[in-house]
Amino acid sequence: MESVSRDFALVVACVFVLGMLLPVTSASLGPGRTPESAAAAFVAWNAGSLHLRSGIGELRLAGVVPSLTGYHVMYQQVLGGVPVFGAIVNVFVDWSMAPRFAYSSAKEFGTDALAPAVPAKDASSRFESTAFTASEPSLVVYPDGDRGRLAWRGDLESPTAGDWTVFSSAVDGSVVAVLDARKQVTGWGLVFDPNPIASSGNAKFRDNGDSDSPELGALETKRALEGLDGSGYLRGPYADVQGGKGPNAKEPGDTFFYTRSDERFEQVMAYYHIDRSMRYIAALPSRGGFGSLGFTSIVDHPQTVKVDQFAYDNSYYNTANHRISLGRGGVDDAEDADVILHEFGHAIQDRQVPGFGIGHDAGSMGEGFGDYWAVTMHYSTVKPEWRPLVAMWDATSYDDHDPAYLRRVDLNLHYPEDLTGRIHHDGQIWSRLLWDIHERLGGVTADTIVLESQSYLTPSASFQDGAKALLDADTALYGGAHVIDILEFLMDRGLPFAF
Structure with a gap:
């Protein structure tokens, strides 16, 4: 073992290792060192703290990975020449070749005999x-509680059943462990994107009792x-979709090819569109830093969705659950x-301001934002004259317009004379404001300002609060570059504002 000079400067660091505080002594080793030699000396000095009974002889160099602050020297723990699954010692060496601390998942345990019987x-x-x-x-060597089990590792692949890592005992052939190798996987499913009328340009399609047809089938589009999460269910970092009336969609190969007459088709719809929306939000700029992760309160946990939960024609977001x-x-x-x-729009606001939507104004802004979010998310896929129309496919069962629609975001409504006291109607004043901002500034800029502004509000915010928040958000994000535009659109709607 290489001797370590006693005239180095001692640095004591408290490092979390396996959930415990580990005191580690590190040393500046002077010129002429390499990351590997510095790390080796550090391991020799701290073998006991790193859970190594035999010091550096228990490790095999796995690689050196640079980062912004130095080098990370990775060692694989080996026992009798056999690697211990998941047992790594990671020594950080800074640019001056001083080893500063280490993280260790090395194991101190008894093992099976290291000669395989199988x-x-x-x-x-x-x-x-x-x-x-x-x-x-x-x-x-597979860690199993306080002992190591000698095992054969096999990595299995299947186009239909997924990828798995299996550990079979090298002593008696029994199965030791089975691990899903797919940490996050990309599956495939059939969806309407966004709905049959918008994507086809044909306003004459009708539901016909949820039945399949060649014409509608041609619009069921394959999407990633x-x-x-590899479970076979429609679960991921941004969406967790469940069936309401029937079973949850489950496909071990993550291929969800259902037609619209199968209620699991709607589960795929919910997963795809919410996941896509979340990914769009995650990629929006944060304070001008394009490519950074903004709006973390929105995208930091999956949205739960229950599909086909009840027989009547309504949907909602519940702020309680x-x-x-x-x-x-x-x-x-x-x-x-x-x-x-639209319903996910309510979830966005609740994630930004828990309980948002108390009272007429906040409720109207919530409905208006939900409509705005629905149309902005598929803006480029709909022909221009239909872009302001909300829920054209759903509305075919109750609206006689051609094309049918639930609401629209381009109505020339004016505050306060066009108020009715009904939040879905009055929300169209707010959605028109957001729509005008979108048309003038472009989708990414408008969406960023709108989302940022909502984080400034309270659950019972007024229209005036919402107007001021838009101005404040533009000032914070873009130095007020779009304040004149926003003021113009506020005055067009007659909405009150204050600086």
Whole structure:
């Protein structure tokens, strides 16, 4: 073992290792060192604290990874020449070649005899099947509580059943562990994007009792379902979708190809459109820093959705359980992305200001924002004259316009004379304001200002509060570059504002 000079400067760091505070002594080792030699000396000095009974002899160099602040020297723990699964020592060495601290998941435990009683070929035959192809088995020590189990590791792949890592005992052939190798996977599903009328340009389509047809089937479009957790369900970092009337959609191969007559089709719709919306929000600029993650309170946990939960024609977001519930009366609500995204608009506001929507003004702004969010999310996929129309497919069961629509965001309503006291109607004053901002400034800039402004509000905010928040948000984000535009549109709607 290389001796370590006693005239180095001692630095004591408290480092979290495996959830415990580990005191680690590190040393500046002077010129001529490499990250590897500095790390090796550090390990030798601190073997006991790093849970290494045999010091550096228990480790195998796995690699050196640079970062913004120095080098990270990675060691794989080995026992009798066999790697311990998941057991890594990571030593941080700064640019001056001084090792500063380490994180260790090395194990101190007794193990099985390190000579396998089950040969590799027998393990290989266990891993192979008609559904899977398997890698060549590799010998590992698998941590199992306070002992290590000698095991053959096989990495299994299947186009229909997913990818798995299986550990089979090298002592008796029993299964030690099965791990899902798909941390986040991309699946595939059929959806309307955003709905049959908007995507086809044909206002004559009708639901016909949720029945399939060649014409509607041609509009069921294959889309990537990103971020699935590999469970086979429609769960990911941004959405957790469940069936209301029937079972949850489950496909072990993450291929969700249902037609619209199957209620699981609506579950795929909800996952795709909410996940896509969340990913868009995550990519928006934060204080001018394009590419950074803004609005973390919106995207930091998945949105729960219950699809086809009740037979009547209504959907809602519940601020008590933070869940979106989508009905199936008339046209199934989840067959129209506008309905999904409108309800998700309420969820966005609740994530920014818990309980948002108390009172007439805040409730109207909530409905107006929900409509705005629905149309802005698929702006580029709809022909221009239909872009302001909300829920054209859902509305075919109750509206006689051509094309049908639930509401629109371009009505020339004026405050206060056009108020009715009904928040869905009065929200169209607010949605028109947001729509005008969108048309003048462009989608990304408008959406960023609108979302940022909502974080300034209270649950019972007034129209005047909402107007001021838009001005404040533009000032904070863009130095007031769009204040004149926003003021123009506020005056067009007659909405009160104050600086």
